[in-house]
Amino acid sequence: MVYKRIRVSSALSKTGLYDLDYAYNPYAGCHHGCRYCYGRAYTRYREVAEAWGEIVYVKENVVEVLMEDVLRARRGVVGVSTITDPYQPIEAKERLTRRGLEILLDLGFEASIQTKSPLVLRDLDLLSRYRDKVDVGLTITTLSPEVAAVIEPRAPEPGSRAEALRKLSVEGLSTWIFLGPIMRGVNDSPEVIEEIVALASETGSKLYYDFFRMKRGLTAAMSAVKDRYPNAMSSEREWRMRVAATVEKLCERESVRCEPAFPARERGKGLLEHI
Ligand code: SF4
Numbered sequence: 434m435v436y437k438r439i440r441v442s443s444a445l446s447k448t449g450l451y452d453l454d455y456a457y458n459p460y461a462g463c464h465h466g467c468r469y470c471y472g473r474a475y476t477r478y479r480e481v482a483e484a485w486g487e488i489v490y491v492k493e494n495v496v497e498v499l500m501e502d503v504l505r506a507r508r509g510v511v512g513v514s515t516i517t518d519p520y521q522p523i524e525a526k527e528r529l530t531r532r533g534l535e536i537l538l539d540l541g542f543e544a545s546i547q548t549k550s551p552l553v554l555r556d557l558d559l560l561s562r563y564r565d566k567v568d569v570g571l572t573i574t575t576l577s578p579e580v581a582a583v584i585e586p587r588a589p590e591p592g593s594r595a596e597a598l599r600k601l602s603v604e605g606l607s608t609w610i611f612l613g614p615i616m617r618g619v620n621d622s623p624e625v626i627e628e629i630v631a632l633a634s635e636t637g638s639k640l641y642y643d644f645f646r647m648k649r650g651l652t653a654a655m656s657a658v659k660d661r662y663p664n665a666m667s668s669e670r671e672w673r674m675r676v677a678a679t680v681e682k683l684c685e686r687e688s689v690r691c692e693p694a695f696p697a698r699e700r701g702k703g704l705l706e707h708i
Pocket residue numbers: 463464465466467469470471472516517518549585588
Protein backbone atom coordinates (compact mmCIF):
# COMPACT_ATOMS: atom_id res chain seq x y z
CA MET A 434 0.00 0.00 0.00
CA VAL A 435 1.36 3.40 -1.00
CA TYR A 436 0.30 6.48 0.95
CA LYS A 437 0.83 9.94 -0.49
CA ARG A 438 0.17 13.20 1.24
CA ILE A 439 -1.65 15.88 -0.71
CA ARG A 440 -3.07 19.32 0.05
CA VAL A 441 -6.61 20.32 -0.88
CA SER A 442 -8.46 23.60 -1.26
CA SER A 443 -11.91 22.24 -0.42
CA ALA A 444 -13.09 19.81 2.26
CA LEU A 445 -16.86 20.02 2.32
CA SER A 446 -18.38 19.27 -1.06
CA LYS A 447 -22.00 19.42 -2.17
CA THR A 448 -23.43 16.05 -3.07
CA GLY A 449 -26.28 15.04 -5.34
CA LEU A 450 -27.25 12.19 -3.01
CA TYR A 451 -30.84 12.71 -1.99
CA ASP A 452 -30.44 12.39 1.76
CA LEU A 453 -27.06 14.12 2.09
CA ASP A 454 -26.24 17.78 1.67
CA TYR A 455 -22.46 17.47 1.75
CA ALA A 456 -19.65 14.96 1.63
CA TYR A 457 -16.47 14.91 3.69
CA ASN A 458 -13.84 12.62 2.19
CA PRO A 459 -10.59 12.97 4.13
CA TYR A 460 -8.84 10.33 2.03
CA ALA A 461 -8.85 9.58 -1.70
CA GLY A 462 -8.72 5.91 -2.49
CA CYS A 463 -9.31 3.09 -0.07
CA HIS A 464 -7.09 0.46 1.47
CA HIS A 465 -9.96 -2.04 1.45
CA GLY A 466 -9.83 -2.29 -2.34
CA CYS A 467 -13.18 -4.03 -2.72
CA ARG A 468 -13.40 -5.58 -6.16
CA TYR A 469 -16.77 -4.06 -6.94
CA CYS A 470 -16.01 -0.59 -5.58
CA TYR A 471 -17.49 2.25 -7.65
CA GLY A 472 -15.09 4.71 -6.03
CA ARG A 473 -12.56 4.19 -8.81
CA ALA A 474 -15.12 5.54 -11.29
CA TYR A 475 -15.84 8.69 -9.30
CA THR A 476 -12.58 9.86 -7.80
CA ARG A 477 -11.01 12.85 -9.47
CA TYR A 478 -7.51 11.46 -8.92
CA ARG A 479 -6.49 9.39 -11.90
CA GLU A 480 -3.58 7.63 -10.24
CA VAL A 481 -5.83 6.55 -7.38
CA ALA A 482 -8.53 5.33 -9.77
CA GLU A 483 -6.08 3.30 -11.83
CA ALA A 484 -4.52 1.63 -8.81
CA TRP A 485 -7.60 1.44 -6.61
CA GLY A 486 -6.78 -0.24 -3.33
CA GLU A 487 -3.04 0.24 -3.83
CA ILE A 488 -2.66 4.01 -3.48
CA VAL A 489 -4.35 6.20 -0.90
CA TYR A 490 -4.00 9.97 -0.75
CA VAL A 491 -4.06 11.47 2.71
CA LYS A 492 -5.46 15.01 2.51
CA GLU A 493 -3.09 16.40 5.10
CA ASN A 494 -4.69 19.86 5.45
CA VAL A 495 -8.32 18.73 5.11
CA VAL A 496 -9.24 19.51 8.72
CA GLU A 497 -7.94 23.07 8.54
CA VAL A 498 -9.77 23.60 5.24
CA LEU A 499 -12.93 22.12 6.73
CA MET A 500 -12.78 24.72 9.51
CA GLU A 501 -12.95 27.43 6.85
CA ASP A 502 -15.58 25.68 4.73
CA VAL A 503 -18.02 25.23 7.61
CA LEU A 504 -18.01 28.95 8.34
CA ARG A 505 -19.47 29.59 4.88
CA ALA A 506 -21.84 26.61 4.63
CA ARG A 507 -25.47 26.32 5.69
CA ARG A 508 -25.98 23.59 8.26
CA GLY A 509 -26.95 20.24 6.80
CA VAL A 510 -26.24 16.51 6.71
CA VAL A 511 -22.69 15.45 5.82
CA GLY A 512 -21.88 12.01 4.38
CA VAL A 513 -18.73 10.66 6.04
CA SER A 514 -17.60 9.44 3.62
CA THR A 515 -19.13 9.00 0.20
CA ILE A 516 -16.26 7.63 -1.84
CA THR A 517 -13.80 6.11 0.58
CA ASP A 518 -14.03 4.28 3.87
CA PRO A 519 -13.54 6.94 6.57
CA TYR A 520 -12.29 4.28 9.00
CA GLN A 521 -9.81 2.52 6.74
CA PRO A 522 -6.58 1.56 8.59
CA ILE A 523 -4.67 4.83 8.07
CA GLU A 524 -7.37 6.64 10.07
CA ALA A 525 -6.10 4.96 13.24
CA LYS A 526 -2.98 7.11 12.91
CA GLU A 527 -4.14 10.20 11.02
CA ARG A 528 -7.48 10.83 12.77
CA LEU A 529 -8.76 13.03 9.94
CA THR A 530 -12.21 11.46 10.18
CA ARG A 531 -12.35 11.93 13.93
CA ARG A 532 -11.20 15.55 13.79
CA GLY A 533 -13.57 16.32 10.94
CA LEU A 534 -16.49 14.85 12.87
CA GLU A 535 -15.60 16.90 15.94
CA ILE A 536 -15.76 20.10 13.90
CA LEU A 537 -18.95 19.19 12.08
CA LEU A 538 -20.86 18.02 15.12
CA ASP A 539 -19.66 20.82 17.40
CA LEU A 540 -20.82 23.36 14.84
CA GLY A 541 -24.31 21.97 14.37
CA PHE A 542 -23.99 19.77 11.29
CA GLU A 543 -25.39 16.26 11.20
CA ALA A 544 -23.28 13.32 10.08
CA SER A 545 -24.17 10.12 8.31
CA ILE A 546 -21.26 7.69 8.57
CA GLN A 547 -20.73 4.66 6.35
CA THR A 548 -17.93 2.18 6.93
CA LYS A 549 -16.88 -1.45 6.88
CA SER A 550 -14.60 -1.07 9.86
CA PRO A 551 -14.99 -1.61 13.60
CA LEU A 552 -12.48 1.24 13.99
CA VAL A 553 -15.60 3.43 14.13
CA LEU A 554 -15.97 2.20 17.73
CA ARG A 555 -12.88 4.21 18.68
CA ASP A 556 -15.08 7.31 18.30
CA LEU A 557 -17.99 5.99 20.31
CA ASP A 558 -17.51 8.72 22.94
CA LEU A 559 -18.02 11.44 20.34
CA LEU A 560 -20.80 9.65 18.49
CA SER A 561 -22.70 8.93 21.71
CA ARG A 562 -22.45 12.54 22.76
CA TYR A 563 -24.10 13.60 19.51
CA ARG A 564 -26.35 10.58 19.04
CA ASP A 565 -29.28 12.76 17.96
CA LYS A 566 -27.17 14.18 15.11
CA VAL A 567 -25.44 11.03 13.88
CA ASP A 568 -26.32 7.82 12.15
CA VAL A 569 -23.87 5.02 11.43
CA GLY A 570 -24.12 2.48 8.62
CA LEU A 571 -22.10 -0.70 8.29
CA THR A 572 -21.81 -2.18 4.83
CA ILE A 573 -22.52 -5.89 5.08
CA THR A 574 -22.69 -7.70 1.77
CA THR A 575 -22.49 -11.16 3.29
CA LEU A 576 -21.82 -12.68 6.67
CA SER A 577 -19.67 -15.40 5.12
CA PRO A 578 -15.93 -14.76 5.57
CA GLU A 579 -15.22 -17.01 2.58
CA VAL A 580 -17.39 -14.98 0.21
CA ALA A 581 -16.14 -11.70 1.66
CA ALA A 582 -12.56 -12.85 1.03
CA VAL A 583 -13.34 -13.02 -2.68
CA ILE A 584 -15.26 -9.77 -3.13
CA GLU A 585 -13.71 -7.48 -0.50
CA PRO A 586 -10.44 -9.18 0.42
CA ARG A 587 -8.89 -6.41 2.52
CA ALA A 588 -11.93 -5.14 4.36
CA PRO A 589 -12.52 -6.17 7.98
CA GLU A 590 -14.23 -9.53 8.08
CA PRO A 591 -18.03 -9.38 8.23
CA GLY A 592 -18.35 -10.80 11.76
CA SER A 593 -16.40 -7.83 13.12
CA ARG A 594 -18.72 -5.43 11.29
CA ALA A 595 -21.75 -7.17 12.76
CA GLU A 596 -20.21 -6.91 16.22
CA ALA A 597 -19.53 -3.18 15.70
CA LEU A 598 -23.14 -2.69 14.67
CA ARG A 599 -24.32 -4.42 17.84
CA LYS A 600 -22.15 -2.21 20.02
CA LEU A 601 -23.32 0.97 18.31
CA SER A 602 -26.91 -0.13 18.68
CA VAL A 603 -26.49 -0.95 22.36
CA GLU A 604 -25.12 2.58 22.83
CA GLY A 605 -28.36 3.95 21.41
CA LEU A 606 -26.92 5.14 18.09
CA SER A 607 -29.13 5.22 15.03
CA THR A 608 -27.75 2.41 12.85
CA TRP A 609 -28.29 1.00 9.39
CA ILE A 610 -26.97 -1.75 7.17
CA PHE A 611 -26.00 -1.23 3.58
CA LEU A 612 -26.60 -4.55 1.82
CA GLY A 613 -24.86 -3.88 -1.43
CA PRO A 614 -23.93 -4.50 -3.99
CA ILE A 615 -26.05 -7.61 -4.32
CA MET A 616 -24.41 -9.73 -7.01
CA ARG A 617 -25.98 -12.58 -8.87
CA GLY A 618 -24.92 -15.98 -7.55
CA VAL A 619 -22.75 -14.36 -4.87
CA ASN A 620 -24.98 -12.91 -2.17
CA ASP A 621 -28.47 -12.99 -3.65
CA SER A 622 -29.86 -16.15 -2.05
CA PRO A 623 -32.77 -15.93 0.41
CA GLU A 624 -30.55 -17.59 3.05
CA VAL A 625 -27.83 -14.92 2.77
CA ILE A 626 -30.36 -12.12 2.80
CA GLU A 627 -32.26 -13.66 5.70
CA GLU A 628 -29.13 -13.65 7.89
CA ILE A 629 -28.49 -9.97 7.20
CA VAL A 630 -32.12 -9.04 7.77
CA ALA A 631 -31.96 -10.91 11.08
CA LEU A 632 -28.96 -8.79 12.08
CA ALA A 633 -30.88 -5.64 11.13
CA SER A 634 -33.77 -6.83 13.26
CA GLU A 635 -31.55 -7.65 16.23
CA THR A 636 -29.87 -4.23 16.14
CA GLY A 637 -32.92 -2.17 15.20
CA SER A 638 -31.11 -1.07 12.04
CA LYS A 639 -32.71 0.16 8.86
CA LEU A 640 -31.63 -1.78 5.79
CA TYR A 641 -30.69 -0.22 2.45
CA TYR A 642 -30.06 -2.50 -0.49
CA ASP A 643 -28.54 -2.03 -3.89
CA PHE A 644 -27.57 -4.15 -6.88
CA PHE A 645 -24.27 -4.39 -8.70
CA ARG A 646 -23.97 -2.04 -11.66
CA MET A 647 -21.19 -1.97 -14.16
CA LYS A 648 -19.01 1.14 -13.90
CA ARG A 649 -15.88 2.39 -15.56
CA GLY A 650 -12.76 0.48 -14.58
CA LEU A 651 -14.52 -2.49 -13.01
CA THR A 652 -13.92 -5.18 -15.63
CA ALA A 653 -10.38 -6.00 -14.52
CA ALA A 654 -11.13 -5.61 -10.82
CA MET A 655 -14.11 -7.94 -11.03
CA SER A 656 -12.31 -10.69 -12.95
CA ALA A 657 -11.37 -12.58 -9.77
CA VAL A 658 -15.01 -12.48 -8.68
CA LYS A 659 -16.20 -13.60 -12.10
CA ASP A 660 -13.78 -16.54 -12.10
CA ARG A 661 -15.46 -17.82 -8.96
CA TYR A 662 -19.00 -16.60 -9.66
CA PRO A 663 -19.56 -16.49 -13.43
CA ASN A 664 -22.86 -14.54 -13.25
CA ALA A 665 -21.70 -11.94 -10.74
CA MET A 666 -21.72 -9.10 -13.25
CA SER A 667 -25.09 -9.77 -14.85
CA SER A 668 -27.84 -7.64 -13.43
CA GLU A 669 -31.01 -8.11 -15.50
CA ARG A 670 -34.17 -6.35 -14.45
CA GLU A 671 -36.14 -9.55 -13.80
CA TRP A 672 -33.46 -10.87 -11.46
CA ARG A 673 -33.27 -7.54 -9.63
CA MET A 674 -37.04 -7.44 -9.20
CA ARG A 675 -37.10 -10.98 -7.88
CA VAL A 676 -34.33 -10.35 -5.36
CA ALA A 677 -35.77 -6.97 -4.32
CA ALA A 678 -39.08 -8.72 -3.61
CA THR A 679 -37.25 -11.25 -1.43
CA VAL A 680 -35.46 -8.51 0.50
CA GLU A 681 -38.67 -6.55 1.04
CA LYS A 682 -40.63 -9.63 2.07
CA LEU A 683 -38.03 -10.75 4.61
CA CYS A 684 -37.78 -7.24 6.01
CA GLU A 685 -41.53 -7.00 6.34
CA ARG A 686 -41.63 -10.35 8.13
CA GLU A 687 -39.01 -9.15 10.64
CA SER A 688 -40.42 -5.60 10.91
CA VAL A 689 -37.20 -4.15 9.52
CA ARG A 690 -37.45 -0.79 7.78
CA CYS A 691 -36.01 -1.25 4.33
CA GLU A 692 -35.61 0.62 1.05
CA PRO A 693 -33.46 0.72 -2.11
CA ALA A 694 -30.26 2.65 -1.45
CA PHE A 695 -30.49 5.01 -4.40
CA PRO A 696 -33.74 6.31 -5.84
CA ALA A 697 -33.92 5.69 -9.59
CA ARG A 698 -33.43 9.38 -10.38
CA GLU A 699 -29.93 9.33 -8.92
CA ARG A 700 -28.60 6.33 -10.76
CA GLY A 701 -25.92 7.04 -13.30
CA LYS A 702 -25.11 10.52 -11.97
CA GLY A 703 -21.54 11.29 -11.04
CA LEU A 704 -22.78 11.97 -7.59
CA LEU A 705 -20.09 11.05 -5.20
CA GLU A 706 -16.84 12.89 -4.79
CA HIS A 707 -16.21 16.44 -5.91
CA ILE A 708 -13.13 17.30 -3.91
S1 SF4 B 1 -14.63 -0.06 1.70
FE1 SF4 B 1 -16.04 1.11 0.42
S2 SF4 B 1 -14.78 2.75 -0.48
FE2 SF4 B 1 -13.38 1.19 0.34
S3 SF4 B 1 -12.92 -0.11 -1.41
FE3 SF4 B 1 -14.62 -1.05 -0.28
S4 SF4 B 1 -16.48 -0.27 -1.30
FE4 SF4 B 1 -14.77 1.05 -1.90
